[in-house]
Amino acid sequence: MVLSSIFGITKARDKPINHYGSAYSFLFGRSTSGKSVDERTAMQTTAVYSCVRILAEAIASLPLHIYKYSDTGKEMVYDHPLYSILHNEPNNEMTSFVFRETLMSHLLIWGNAYAQVIRDGGGRVIGLYPLLPNKVEVERGGNGQLFYIYSKDSDENPNFKKNGEFYLKQEDVLHIPGLGFDGLVGYSPIAMAKNAVGMTLACEEYGASFFANGANPGGVLEHPGVLKDPKKVRDSWNSVYRGTNNAHKVAVLEEGMKYQQIGIPPEEAQFLETRKFQINEVARLYRIPPHLVGDLEKSSFSNIEQQSLEFVKYTLDPWVIRWEQSLQKALLLPQEKQEYFIKFNVDGLLRGDYQSRMNGYAIGIQNGFLSPNDVRKLENLNPIPEAEGGNLYLINGNMTKLKEAGAFAEDTISQKSIDVEENNAAKQNRRRQQ
Known part of the structure; x- marks a missing residue:
């Protein structure tokens, strides 16, 4: 209660x-x-x-x-x-x-x-x-x-x-x-x-x-006559031929008996x-x-x-x-x-095979979202000292922002135009002096 x-x-x-x-x-x-x-x-x-x-x-x-x-x-x-x-x-x-x-x-x-x-x-x-x-x-x-x-x-x-x-x-x-x-x-x-x-x-x-x-x-033992004790015949058959140890033994049948597998x-x-x-x-x-x-x-x-x-x-x-x-x-x-x-x-x-992991780590380091120590931590290795660059995040210098992709080409064209104009102006000055 x-x-x-x-x-x-x-x-x-x-x-x-x-x-x-x-x-x-x-x-x-x-x-x-x-x-x-x-x-x-x-x-x-x-x-x-x-x-x-x-x-x-x-x-x-x-x-x-x-x-x-x-x-x-x-x-x-x-x-x-x-x-x-x-x-x-x-x-x-x-x-x-x-x-x-x-x-x-x-x-x-x-x-x-x-x-x-x-x-x-x-x-x-x-x-x-x-x-x-x-x-x-x-x-x-x-x-x-x-x-x-x-x-x-x-x-x-x-x-x-x-x-x-x-x-x-x-x-x-x-x-x-x-x-x-x-x-x-x-x-x-x-x-x-x-x-x-x-x-x-x-x-x-x-x-x-x-x-x-x-x-x-399982199968059937057929007898041409009438058996007085069928249980005794069945038990006698099982005792001799039943079980894996008795497999493939030669059966001896008496009194016209036949074995039929069913x-x-x-x-x-x-x-x-x-x-x-x-x-x-x-x-x-x-x-x-x-x-x-x-x-x-x-x-x-x-x-x-x-x-x-x-x-x-x-x-x-x-x-x-x-x-x-x-x-x-x-x-x-x-x-x-x-x-x-x-x-x-x-x-x-979730880790793949060794080669797949190494390729993935290389991509991560080259694109700046993994450092060498990040990789070593995932592989259960001791870190590289910070003074030796173990924690540096690196990126490929050839990559730039999408919106600035044509900036270098535009600057180059503009610079060439300026150079051409300066050259033309210099030539005109020399002609006047002559």
């Missing part, structure tokens, strides 16, 4: 939640292929695991910094308390890489990522601890404010000493929602595409069963093509280029770099913006939001 009065809990709003079972056909549960799909079974498929790992590791490996607005643009801030938390250790149990990798995997599987925010007396963040999304519910109190209910039944978070439900205020939770219909709670990509993931699981199970049965589809060969059922398509289907779900999940069929030396750049721009960048805005909203104090901002650095992923 005390918690109810504090948070103003009324009737829970209608909201999307991750639910196990068949009550909600669009959430986790049995798919049309007959396979049950949830976050653990989905991660057992190589395509889902690979896509989640690629995006989670990409976000976790990007440099994450705190910046301050300045008269010249922006400058990195190292002495802000959030810098060490986001860049080094969000808590005393995890590195920044592990923390971001964990939250990103939650976001890709459940559609939401949550972290408990630990603050000091002044409201500044001193620690971040991940919260399992399947144990978090988002509610709205009678005062209109959001709050979070966390159901603890294991020891994943050291800040909750006992098991049970814990109510957290909005400012005490870092929430990064994925794509959703209400802007508050994201939907799980796996749940929304459970039929595609279920078919991938079914294909893998079919392939495993195919090889478990000696790489041969299954469809996998090449006729396009088993391999189906498996390949399902891999691309999962890659499409996460907008991952096929070559990153091991499908190089349509990749070449001429287009693979472009595909990698498109991955950064069209796949990774939206996730980066989602992270940056959520971090700024939840972690910066109100008075700090006008002065500071949080940003990932993706410049390293």
